[in-house]
Amino acid sequence: MIVLFDNVVEDLKTYVRKNLGKESLEAKELFAKFSTDIIASFAFGVDANSFKSESAEFRSMERIVAPAGQLFAAGFEPVSFTMAFTLYELCLQPDISNKVQQEIKKAILNHRKTTYEALKDMKYLEIILYESLRKYPTVPFIDRICIEDYKLPNSNFMIEKDTLVYIPVFGLHYDSKYFPNPKKFDSKRFSDENKNRFHEYAFIPFGKGPRSCIGARFGFLTNKFGLAHILSEIVKSTKTPVPMEYGTKGFLISSKRRLPIGFKEL
Numbered sequence: 301m302i303v304l305f306d307n308v309v310e311d312l313k314t315y316v317r318k319n320l321g322k323e324s325l326e327a328k329e330l331f332a333k334f335s336t337d338i339i340a341s342f343a344f345g346v347d348a349n350s351f352k353s354e355s356a357e358f359r360s361m362e363r364i365v366a367p368a369g370q371l372f373a374a375g376f377e378p379v380s381f382t383m384a385f386t387l388y389e390l391c392l393q394p395d396i397s398n399k400v401q402q403e404i405k406k407a408i409l410n411h412r413k414t415t416y417e418a419l420k421d422m423k424y425l426e427i428i429l430y431e432s433l434r435k436y437p438t439v440p441f442i443d444r445i446c447i448e449d450y451k452l453p454n455s456n457f458m459i460e461k462d463t464l465v466y467i468p469v470f471g472l473h474y475d476s477k478y479f480p481n482p483k484k485f486d487s488k489r490f491s492d493e494n495k496n497r498f499h500e501y502a503f504i505p506f507g508k509g510p511r512s513c514i515g516a517r518f519g520f521l522t523n524k525f526g527l528a529h530i531l532s533e534i535v536k537s538t539k540t541p542v543p544m545e546y547g548t549k550g551f552l553i554s555s556k557r558r559l560p561i562g563f564k565e566l
């Protein structure tokens with residue numbers, strides 16, 4: 301599968317290189333092109349060419365093949381937002397960024413290419429991605445309909461059948477009971493020794509249960525693959541908005557002041 305995406309990632313790198321002279325690129329738009337091409341290639345087997353043409357042909361395909369279009373719609377924004385927010389955070393954390401880059405370079409050197417096996421060796425990048433999904437859960441809440449009356453344990457509170465329930469993913473991820481100092485991007489939070497310390501339902505960037513994200517593994521791998529490529533050859537310099545101010549329009553999390561990131565070659 302990874303081989304399928306080699307062309308897409310080359311297009312991403314070529315596009316960034318072509319624009320190195322610019323003060324910054326908008327990370328969300330950049331990775332929207334990337335995730336459009338990846339998911340179009342994966343779900344439809346077509347080359348959407350987002351980096352080559354602004355009015356990508358894939359958009360009209362999407363209307364024709366509606367169910368697959370829904371799959372695309374559900375996946376492309378969470379993937380691109382996660383990449384953009386992770387890179388944003390790495391701009392603010394040069395030490396973490398350097399460590400990730402060292403790990404990526406070593407793995408690529410060992411495996412000669414960014415293969416699936418090379419990605420498996422990038423354990424630190426994985427930890428960083430989990431922490432990024434905690435701090436920036438692109439889907440900030442999920443919803444369910446209660447199918448039978450349910451009394452919350454240790455309380456008199458009853459959720460009646462048919463009640464629409466919103467589960468605050470963002471709130472759980474920032475609850476200091478589970479994640480001490482939650483605003484801190486902590487590169488050790490998901491290390492092997494720490495990752496089982498919090499409740500399994502406290503960290504739910506892909507939802508939970510039978511209706512959880514069907515693209516979780518694929519989305520995670522896509523993020524890892526794209527970031528490994530970008531970080532192995534191109535470094536970002538900071539033109540990033542601090543502190544992050546979230547947009548209030550739309551139901552996915554977004555930055556109010558966009559996410560400009562300056563790139564330079566390693």
Ligand code: HEM
Pocket residue numbers: 339370371372374375376378379382438439442443504505506507508509510511512513514515516518519520523
């Ligand atoms: C980092 C990437 C992604 C994140 C953070 C993410 C997150 C989520 C979340 C939170 C849900 C709701 C789950 C629930 O209600 O319990 C969801 C559902 C869904 N996601 Fe993802 N997603 C990602 C990538 C993808 C990709 C790549 C695809 C498809 C290729 C995809 C397809 C879907 C679909 C079809 C659903 C609806 C599942 C259902 O209703 O049964 N997602 N996703």
